[in-house]
Amino acid sequence: MKIYVFVLLLLMMLGRNATGQVSLSLALNSRPQPWLAEWSNPVNGAMIITFMPGAAGGDPLVRLRTTLLNESQSAIAVTNMNNARIYNLKQGTNYFNIGDALQFQNLVFQGNVRALLQRTGRLAAGQYQLMVEVMNNAGDVVIARQTRPFFVTSYQLPVLLQPANDANLDAHIAQNVIIFRWTNLVPGGQELPEYRVQVFEIKPGQTAMQAFRGNRPLLDEAAPRGATQYIWRPMLPMPDSVANRKFIWTVQTLDREGNPIPTEDSAIEGRSEPAIFNIADKRALPQEPVLHQNLTNNK
């Protein structure tokens, strides 16, 4: 029995050698960018297809069939083979980016996943698998196949808590100590992020956002890793009437490597929606209560 199996395998190998040999290797970043349309970026990995024509030549024309599987091994997207691109492989090694392996334009997504992608361009956070099959030109024979797992992480930036947007701080306290607090990065994970607290002075004639976008920060310091509170010692003469008394602050969230947490607009560089605080001098101003509007600080 064993000898028959061996002979059969040998015949199959010889047959393949006669028509050429194709091998597939997926070098997929285990944490690729969450935006599937950006997978052609080299940071996400590469695909290598090696083509060695056999004695009888071999067909260099192939198509790719891609399947995305979720955590429970169910397919959430499959290539529409009718529109699959035909590749003409050159002899030897053929390099592709991982976006070519994904064929995002030609993937047919399941209902909920498709709706989320159309809204956000991203998959929900979780564990997935990318399965790529090299098919013959007709699309009916699998020549090579490889599956690689990957993990999608999608973050929600922290929300600033304190000082609340448009809060008035007492000058005599604020010149010594200001406590900043914010919510954590979601999801938290085991690798604690670094939060940098950044405070900008709003100069005369500037809007708050102008100061935020145009000025150098007065404070740009990291809180202890993972901590969502920072105690600032301003040591500024805040009761002085000449001093600036309007500030805008934010928290910049960086990952373990010190890179900003990715957001829709990369220019934001992981910065949360900023908040303004004012310095009030009790000697000059009547005492008036301040309505904190932290929840609706959208200008």
Added chain:
Amino acid sequence: MKITVIILLIVTVLVMSTCRVFAQDTRNQQKISLSGEMGITYEYYGLDKSPETPVPDFYAPRKPWNYFRYLFNPVISTNKWLIPFNISFSPTQNNFLTPPTGRRQNLWEFLTNPANNFGVSPKIGTTEILLGTQTLKYSDLSTGDIGVFGYGVNLSPGRFRFKIFNGVSQRGVNYVSPLNFPPNGITGAYKRNQWMAQVGVGKEGVYFAGFNFVRSSDVISSVSSPPLPPVEPQQNMIVSFLTTASTANGWNFNAELGQSFHTLNLNDPLSVTPLADFKPFIKSHTSTVKDNAVMLGIDKKKKEWEIGAKFNYIGAGYYTAGYPFMGTDRMEYLLNTHFNAWKKKLNVVGSVGQRFGNISHLSGPQITTQIVANVNVFAQFSDHFTLNTSFNNYGFNAPGTSAYKSVSNELSLNPVYTWANSKMSNMLSGTYTQSRYDETIFPAPVTHNDTKTVLLLYVPSFFNSKLNPDFSLMWFHNKTQLIELRLWNFSGDVIWNLTKVFNLKGQLQYALSATSPFTSDKNLLTTVGFNWQLYKKLSWQFSATANLYRYGSELPGSSLTPVYPGEPQYLESSVRTGLNYRF
């Protein structure tokens, strides 16, 4: 291009009509008046450290060494025209969030530097021409945060409302590698053009209904050395419907529904499958997404009270270049009230709200919740005694496998007692704040963070003296399981009114702060300055500050390279002066 031609035509027609108006006004002895202000401020900053070049560097400079800022905001008024200028700028670049050019700015870069304003918006009747830097707020979901350098017009004939503006909200900046611009290089940015328009009907203070359109697009060819990923050229389009209404009996209502089309990377290929687009304004690429947002608000205002409610929903893929930092994927409500009672001697302001995050489940299966509650009660018990009490609560909960929870409670009491005799009046103010912040990063146990602050402020006012001093004493205590920080601060201020137009002022502040088990850091901060009313409309302000900080045993000199025999310290000095002229 066509739209540009239309705008230019509109502006030309308006300018021609303006010329006719001027000609008529001249015959009618036009009256011209000037108001507003202009000024210049200068700040010097210096930092001396002992030792001079420590490793590690224990204190970095926090301001530019020299900083000038010019302000020119005159308003020219004639019988028919109102021409406000908004010019404020700094000749040097201090950009941080938006990239600096890395070299001297050319004129265009200077004009479009987001730190500067060069705007004028002449208005005649129902027509307003907008030129230069304008920060236009159309609505909360379309645009309002970002200054744009360009041109446009606002028209409001009768009940018709029309606004249009085109300009640059981000200048193009080339990428420069860290080798050529140490230490970090220049990230670079694509030039971002922004179109915005509003069309609707309305009556000032009564109602408005209309559509907002905002389109922003990065110009790929605007840089010869493009920024590296993840900075990509983007495109964005917002369409929103906004309506507001107010009634005579105090009801106010507003609603806005917005839809955003956002392309993450214009270098991605055009989409071949039917995806979200808004032709001809947006052609969908593979990275184009579409999402929605809603804002609703209702309140009733009366003389002695106010009550209101707000609701916001921002979809996970909603993005607007007009509010680039807006948090997304959230839904929230807020109830607020404000009322006076006890013959206006009691004033209460309160709000309570809740925010739900990750509602798309994009960042995990669980929704995050955040609670915010504030109440502030101001009571005037007598002519001499008032009490302000405030309580704030913030709670945040992110359940799931990597769960996180934090709760912050803060109570603040601020009694103020004033008394007077024939020679002087006195104010004694006390503030006590207790803040508790509990944080849990599962599975670690809760970390408690307790903070107490006490401030005593005494302000005597002598009726027959030119001296007006005040004194304050502050104690601050922050304690966690691992760290305990104590801070004492004494501060004395004095204003000396030498003449009616000239006063001297000074402040001396001494602080001791210690983190257990180390010895105290010492800090002496002193400020001197003056305000001088040189002429009726011209004033000069001057302030010089020295801040000496000496470290305790938390930063011993022996921990530095080279070893420093004494206590490390730094001296920060700053001078701030400004001339201001009011027209």
